[in-house]
Amino acid sequence: MKKSIMAKKYLIVVILLFSFLTFLEIGICFEVMWHGFSGYGDIPMKYTTIGLIGSDFLVFFIPVSVITIFICGIAMQAKKIIKRRELFLICICALAGIGIAVGIFVIAPDIPISRMGRQMTAFLIDYFNWMEYPVP
Numbered sequence: 001m002k003k004s005i006m007a008k009k010y011l012i013v014v015i016l017l018f019s020f021l022t023f024l025e026i027g028i029c030f031e032v033m034w035h036g037f038s039g040y041g042d043i044p045m046k047y048t049t050i051g052l053i054g055s056d057f058l059v060f061f062i063p064v065s066v067i068t069i070f071i072c073g074i075a076m077q078a079k080k081i082i083k084r085r086e087l088f089l090i091c092i093c094a095l096a097g098i099g100i101a102v103g104i105f106v107i108a109p110d111i112p113i114s115r116m117g118r119q120m121t122a123f124l125i126d127y128f129n130w131m132e133y134p135v136p
Contacts, residue, residue: 027117
């Protein structure tokens with residue numbers, strides 16, 4: 001009885017974790033694009049070499065982390081630490097969390113978590129001078 005309750009709680013945590021990561025990633029991607037396409041109406045700026053590396057790191061860090069989590073789950077299944085059914089349920093819940101986050105973002109785009117990702121990205125771009133005015 002207790003094992004099934006804990007398993008249900010674990011699956012809910014997986015859904016919430018992946019929803020949080022998806023909201024954060026959406027905010028990061030929007031801010032990187034917003035800065036890159038001159039979203040503030042000023043003279044268009046371009047990313048410096050370090051800015052390209054930093055923005056690529058920000059954009060790809062979460063997806064690479066998620067893929068690493070999936071690979072670790074598959075490795076745990078291969079070593080028979082978890083069962084295939086459990087791994088399948090975890091993957092379904094992770095995809096459900098991603099889908100829920102994207103659906104909520106389409107309906108209400110100003111979610112505090114994605115706003116936090118945008119503010120964090122804007123701070124990093126401005127603080128480390130990842131953008132500069134193009135020199136003709």
